[in-house]
Amino acid sequence: MAHAAHHDEHPAGILRWLTSTNHKDIGTMYLVFALIMFFIGGTMALVIRAELWQPGLQIVEPHFFNQMTTMHALVMVFGVVMPAFTGFANWQLPMMIGAPDMALPRMNNWSFWLLPFAFTMLISTLFMQKLGGSPAGGWTLYPPLSTQGGIGTDFAILSIHMMGISSVLGAINVIATVLNMRAPGMTLMKMPLFVWTWLVTAFLLLAVMPVLAGAVTMLLTDRHFGTHFFDGAFGGDPVLFQHVFWFFGHPEVYILILPAFGVASTIIPTFARKPLFGYASMVYAVASIAFLSFIVWAHHMFTVGLPIAGELFFMYATMLIAVPTGVKVFNWIATMWKGSMTFETPMLFAIAFVFLFTIGGLSGLMLSIVPADFQYQDTYFVVAHFHYVLVSGAIFSILGGAYYWLPKWTGHMYNETLGKWHFWLTAIGFNLTFFPQHFLGLAGMPRRIPDYALQFTEFNQWSTVGAFLLGFAQLIFVYIVVKAVNGGKKATDQVWEGAEGLEWTLSSPPPFHSFTVAPKIK
Amino acid sequence: MLSAHRTPCTGTPIVIRLNSLVRLMVAVFIAVPALIGQVAHAEYAYTFPKPVTSIAENISTLHSTILIICCVIFVVVFGFMFYAIIVHRKSRGHKAAKFHDNAVLEVLWTIIPFAILVAMAIPSTATLLKMDDTSHADLTVKITGYQWKWKYEFPDQDLSYFSSLATPRAQIENKETKGEHYLLEVDNPLVLPVGKKVRFVLTGNDVIHAWWVPQLGVKKDAIPGFVNESWTRIDVPGTYRGQCAELCGKDHGFMPIVVEAKSPEDFDNWVVAQKDKAKAEAAAASSRNFTKDELMERGKKVYGSVCAACHGPNGEGVATFPKMAGSKTATGPAAAHIKTVLNGRPGTAMQAFGQQMNDLDLAAVITFERNTFGNHTGDIVQPSQVKAARK
Numbered sequence: 001m002a003h004a005a006h007h008d009e010h011p012a013g014i015l016r017w018l019t020s021t022n023h024k025d026i027g028t029m030y031l032v033f034a035l036i037m038f039f040i041g042g043t044m045a046l047v048i049r050a051e052l053w054q055p056g057l058q059i060v061e062p063h064f065f066n067q068m069t070t071m072h073a074l075v076m077v078f079g080v081v082m083p084a085f086t087g088f089a090n091w092q093l094p095m096m097i098g099a100p101d102m103a104l105p106r107m108n109n110w111s112f113w114l115l116p117f118a119f120t121m122l123i124s125t126l127f128m129q130k131l132g133g134s135p136a137g138g139w140t141l142y143p144p145l146s147t148q149g150g151i152g153t154d155f156a157i158l159s160i161h162m163m164g165i166s167s168v169l170g171a172i173n174v175i176a177t178v179l180n181m182r183a184p185g186m187t188l189m190k191m192p193l194f195v196w197t198w199l200v201t202a203f204l205l206l207a208v209m210p211v212l213a214g215a216v217t218m219l220l221t222d223r224h225f226g227t228h229f230f231d232g233a234f235g236g237d238p239v240l241f242q243h244v245f246w247f248f249g250h251p252e253v254y255i256l257i258l259p260a261f262g263v264a265s266t267i268i269p270t271f272a273r274k275p276l277f278g279y280a281s282m283v284y285a286v287a288s289i290a291f292l293s294f295i296v297w298a299h300h301m302f303t304v305g306l307p308i309a310g311e312l313f314f315m316y317a318t319m320l321i322a323v324p325t326g327v328k329v330f331n332w333i334a335t336m337w338k339g340s341m342t343f344e345t346p347m348l349f350a351i352a353f354v355f356l357f358t359i360g361g362l363s364g365l366m367l368s369i370v371p372a373d374f375q376y377q378d379t380y381f382v383v384a385h386f387h388y389v390l391v392s393g394a395i396f397s398i399l400g401g402a403y404y405w406l407p408k409w410t411g412h413m414y415n416e417t418l419g420k421w422h423f424w425l426t427a428i429g430f431n432l433t434f435f436p437q438h439f440l441g442l443a444g445m446p447r448r449i450p451d452y453a454l455q456f457t458e459f460n461q462w463s464t465v466g467a468f469l470l471g472f473a474q475l476i477f478v479y480i481v482v483k484a485v486n487g488g489k490k491a492t493d494q495v496w497e498g499a500e501g502l503e504w505t506l507s508s509p510p511p512f513h514s515f516t517v518a519p520k521i522k
Numbered sequence: 523m524l525s526a527h528r529t530p531c532t533g534t535p536i537v538i539r540l541n542s543l544v545r546l547m548v549a550v551f552i553a554v555p556a557l558i559g560q561v562a563h564a565e566y567a568y569t570f571p572k573p574v575t576s577i578a579e580n581i582s583t584l585h586s587t588i589l590i591i592c593c594v595i596f597v598v599v600f601g602f603m604f605y606a607i608i609v610h611r612k613s614r615g616h617k618a619a620k621f622h623d624n625a626v627l628e629v630l631w632t633i634i635p636f637a638i639l640v641a642m643a644i645p646s647t648a649t650l651l652k653m654d655d656t657s658h659a660d661l662t663v664k665i666t667g668y669q670w671k672w673k674y675e676f677p678d679q680d681l682s683y684f685s686s687l688a689t690p691r692a693q694i695e696n697k698e699t700k701g702e703h704y705l706l707e708v709d710n711p712l713v714l715p716v717g718k719k720v721r722f723v724l725t726g727n728d729v730i731h732a733w734w735v736p737q738l739g740v741k742k743d744a745i746p747g748f749v750n751e752s753w754t755r756i757d758v759p760g761t762y763r764g765q766c767a768e769l770c771g772k773d774h775g776f777m778p779i780v781v782e783a784k785s786p787e788d789f790d791n792w793v794v795a796q797k798d799k800a801k802a803e804a805a806a807a808s809s810r811n812f813t814k815d816e817l818m819e820r821g822k823k824v825y826g827s828v829c830a831a832c833h834g835p836n837g838e839g840v841a842t843f844p845k846m847a848g849s850k851t852a853t854g855p856a857a858a859h860i861k862t863v864l865n866g867r868p869g870t871a872m873q874a875f876g877q878q879m880n881d882l883d884l885a886a887v888i889t890f891e892r893n894t895f896g897n898h899t900g901d902i903v904q905p906s907q908v909k910a911a912r913k
Binding site (some may be wrong): 003057109137138144170231274276280281338339358361371379447451455 | 535559567568569570571577580581584585588589592595596598600602603605606610611612613616617618619620621622623624628632633636639642643646647649650651653654693694695696700702703704705706717728730732734736739740741742743745746747748749751764765766767768769770771772774775776794840841842870871875
């Protein structure tokens with residue numbers, strides 16, 4: 001009877017994946033989903049960069065171009081970075097704290113399966129061109145422009161609701177797991193930093209995803225149910241949407257980066273063979289960043305006509321975020337300092353993360369200076385900034401984390417030579433794509449335009465070449481992952497000489513159910 | 523490049539000599555861009571265009587100062603990281619130390635950045651306060667953002683006109699060589715006097731736009747239903763170009779701004795000339811009936827610059843915007859067609875063009891639409907009919 005029950009827990013084939021309540025399988029599904037969406041969002045980026053190769057309209061009409069910029073962002077933010085980090089959370093959190101699984105395994109399943117349906121709904125709008133196509137008012141969906149949008153905007157709103165539910169349920173699961181299921185002896189200040197970053201991220205998600213849901217619902221009712229929240233003619237205000245949206249939007253970008261901080265804080269000590277420098281400071285820094293993230297939202301709105309007191313407050317608060325962020329950068333470098341470093345692929349991504357994310361952080365500091373921001377706002381300077389923090393920040397840490405944990409998950413070492421090729425082509429392609437965009441912004445090129453004045457040609461061409469290099473380099477990653485899943489040199493339990501933590505006490509791959517008995521924490 | 527000097531007494535490294543590092547930075551950050559700038563001044567732009575107002579100068583100085591501070595911090599911090607990467611590596615036999623915290627260091631590298639931020643915030647606050655003071659203006663200009671053009675009004679001079687992209691469609695479609703000011707040229711620029719404080723009041727007609735001219739250091743959102751303020755005082759006569767800076771739909775990239783700054787006398791002359799021109803046009807419009815040919819020729823021009831963006835160059839419609847060819851409005855009763863063009867369709871993007879165009883232009887474009895794209899109503903609409911329908 002026990003044998004039969006055991007079989008019920010392990011359906012085979014497609015039923016295994018559809019009905020899984022196992023954190024490892026669900027983690028895998030999140031990651032595979034994110035990888036597929038990465039190529040979809042990436043293709044949209046290449047359409048954008050192809051059109052921007054030279055002045056004139058060559059490939060797409062402006063309305064379709066706007067659909068591409070809008071959808072590229074929605075897919076990358078909600079379909080790649082968030083699910084990828086959730087995949088990491090699912091795989092790693094239970095193992096890192098010595099728990100058998102997430103606290104709520106069935107809800108975990110639903111959190112994942114919401115996403116393919118949400119994105120089918122969103123991407124289907126691309127095939128509705130006769131009805132206006134996908135939303136085309138920017139991922140920020142500002143009214144009144146988004147009020148003008150066709151049915152694609154409504155599809156996007158409903159799809160965002162589904163994504164939001166997925167995130168909120170995932171966040172509840174993370175908090176319940178981390179607060180309740182740590183092995184005896186693992187106090188909060190003994191948790192790996194990755195667990196801390198996800199705990200804080202989960203609270204941010206709980207706080208702000210409902211706010212996004214509110215904002216897009218108000219948009220929906222303004223569009224179809226006779227409300228006028230954002231219509232000045234009836235006593236409403238378009239800027240209200242911006243406040244509500246960015247109250248979500250700013251913590252959202254910290255949701256996108258805090259787990260990346262956690263991944264970097266895991267990889268660097270391993271390959272420096274030295275403990276993370278300043279663990280307590282790192283925890284406080286994460287908490288400060290999370291707190292500050294709630295009081296800076298209007299730095300996305302410096303040109304809307306805020307009262308001067310508001311502009312000054314948001315300038316000062318935004319500048320302040322540089323302090324805890326800087327503390328983290330210094331701590332990572334201090335971890336490397338006087339270590340005994342080797343430079344396998346995960347470490348290459350982690351080092352590139354620290355270096356390039358800091359460039360994004362410094363351009364963010366420049367953007368926080370309101371008078372200067374009047375020249376940068378809505379230009380390619382902003383585009384450069386957020387791609388530095390999101391691509392070389394979030395994406396590089398996802399890639400680094402994938403290489404770091406792939407041997408543990410699959411039981412096989414990935415091909416290190418190919419990994420290094422992937423890293424260098426990605427790093428070069430990335431910088432070639434986005435560094436010139438700083439100059440484009442300073443020179444006066446606005447964002448979200450399909451065509452541009454002649455003096456912007458050269459840097460746009462560098463950027464397009466870089467984008468194609470960056471995009472095609474990711475095919476190497478897919479090859480590496482598929483090969484590692486299916487074979488390769490057998491990985492040890494320890495995998496990396498300097499790795500510390502409970503997951504490295506398990507076999508590679510770990511058993512389907514790990515830590516059915518709680519481990520002892522020293 | 524980097525060398526640590528040790529004190530003679532304790533041998534502790536205390537000073538890192540930065541001379542050669544500074545020289546390298548100067549080369550990279552200043553000389554190289556300057557060289558590039560000499561060689562390709564008109565060809566590729568990489569930084570702010572020359573400021574022509576004191577606010578734009580302030581902004582430029584703030585930007586450069588903060589950029590240099592950021593670069594210095596970056597080079598110093600990552601100097602440490604790259605040193606560690608080169609020296610503290612296993613392949614060089616370096617053994618890992620065991621330390622993992624230092625309270626003094628944490629305090630220092632919290633307080634020092636905080637102090638740098640305060641230093642940055644002070645001049646930034648000063649400039650922002652200056653930018654916020656729109657009082658005691660010599661001239662007021664009302665700027666309204668439309669999809670996809672700008673309207674400029676001088677309330678005190680009783681003058682108003684639209685400013686649209688002048689780059690021919692053929693250049694955008696790569697059928698003709700692109701001109702020097704491709705996408706940055708308009709039919710009717712905003713003319714302003716130099717040396718006078720000009721106050722801008724900004725609003726939007728349909729969606730949020732933003733009015734931005736980099737050389738003036740002015741950017742402000744133009745929000746429907748609300749009025750924003752900004753100001754400028756231009757120091758140097760000349761032509762200054764900018765673009766809309768808030769996504770406003772499909773032609774967001776095609777609604778540039780051109781400011782012509784003239785001496786105060788030339789500005790006054792220009793105002794007088796504009797008013798005379800407007801009076802003459804209004805008189806011509808209501809003076810007589812026009813022939814079909816005159817109306818069709820004029821209507822074709824108006825259609826191309828105002829209507830084609832949404833209704834298609836051949837009346838075929840664009841995306842969700844309806845087609846003109848064979849439409850009920852364009853082939854049905856003329857009175858309904860006139861009313862639609864005058865008053866727009868509330869709740870849609872179809873604007874009330876009665877507020878934007880004179881009777882002659884309206885009559886011409888309606889006549890054109892009713893006799894083109896396969897529409898054969900044979901109707902001729904005269905300016906007087908449009909005028910009557912306005913009531």
